[in-house]
Amino acid sequence: MTTISLLGRLAPLGPLAMAGWALSVPYQLSEEPRTWIPRAAAESGRLQVAFVMLLLFAMTATAGAIVTGLVARRASLGIGTTGLVLTVTGFGAVSFSGAGYDAAAVAAHRVGAPAERVLAELDTFAAPMIAGAVFVPLMALGVILMGVALWRGRAVPRWAAALLIAAFPVILVGGAFSTIVNAAGWLLMAVGFWAAGEAFVRQSARYPVAPSGM
Numbered sequence: 187m188t189t190i191s192l193l194g195r196l197a198p199l200g201p202l203a204m205a206g207w208a209l210s211v212p213y214q215l216s217e218e219p220r221t222w223i224p225r226a227a228a229e230s231g232r233l234q235v236a237f238v239m240l241l242l243f244a245m246t247a248t249a250g251a252i253v254t255g256l257v258a259r260r261a262s263l264g265i266g267t268t269g270l271v272l273t274v275t276g277f278g279a280v281s282f283s284g285a286g287y288d289a290a291a292v293a294a295h296r297v298g299a300p301a302e303r304v305l306a307e308l309d310t311f312a313a314p315m316i317a318g319a320v321f322v323p324l325m326a327l328g329v330i331l332m333g334v335a336l337w338r339g340r341a342v343p344r345w346a347a348a349l350l351i352a353a354f355p356v357i358l359v360g361g362a363f364s365t366i367v368n369a370a371g372w373l374l375m376a377v378g379f380w381a382a383g384e385a386f387v388r389q390s391a392r393y394p395v396a397p398s399g400m
Contacts, residue, residue: 190390193253197383198376200247200277201353205372207239208365215361215368247277251328254350254382258332260389261339265331272328280321326354333378342381350378 208215212229213222226233255270333350336342353375360368 191387193249194383194387194390196246197250197253197386198380200243200250201372201376201379203239203242203246205369205376207236207243208360208369208372210236210239211365212236214363214365216363243280247280248274250379250383251277253386254332254336254379257341257382257385257389258335258339261341262335265338266335269328269331269333269335272324273332274328276321276323276325276328279316279324322358326358329354329375329378332382336378336382341385342378346378346381349374350382353378 210232212226212232251273252270255266255273258266258269260266330351333347333353336350337344337347341347353371356371356374357368358371360366360371
């Protein structure tokens with residue numbers, strides 16, 4: 187398997203990891219800290235799995251977004267490029283904010299410290315707060331724009347582009363109501379990334395990049 191083929195086949199791995207995270211966390215995403223922190227501390231095995239899923243997302247999501255974005259850019263230059271830049275920036279931001287909050291809260295609870303106060307103190311640091319704030323809007327707009335570009339350029343089957351466009355609204359609904367719905371949204375994104383990855387492999391075979399000679 188060539189490097190290009192490997193990149194294409196691994197494109198959906200980041201969203202799949204986030205679906206795994208949503209199904210692993212031992213709480214609903216809309217819960218208050220006072221209710222989810224004790225449960226998370228009691229179910230540390232599930233929380234450890236969730237941390238591994240976040241790590242896998244951080245290691246693979248940007249590559250998948252670039253693969254999808256390159257196909258979207260070829261399909262529609264302006265929309266695809268904008269979607270690519272926004273999505274990659276959003277994915278980078280989430281890798282800076284995620285597991286640290288849960289880990290700090292659960293660790294504080296275990297040693298008898300006021301976990302909610304620890305979370306409040308973490309929120310006083312600007313960088314994690316900004317990262318968490320920009321992740322959702324940047325990634326939402328970026329993924330939708332990539333889906334629109336793929337739809338307009340028919341770079342993937344239109345049903346796959348439609349699933350990618352629908353993915354983030356479903357993720358947002360799941361964040362408010364159900365981790366299962368949230369996971370379903372990430373799976374929709376994974377399908378869209380998979381279709382784009384397959385198109386990436388086909389396009390790379392059709393338009394190979396010549397070696398630079400260096």
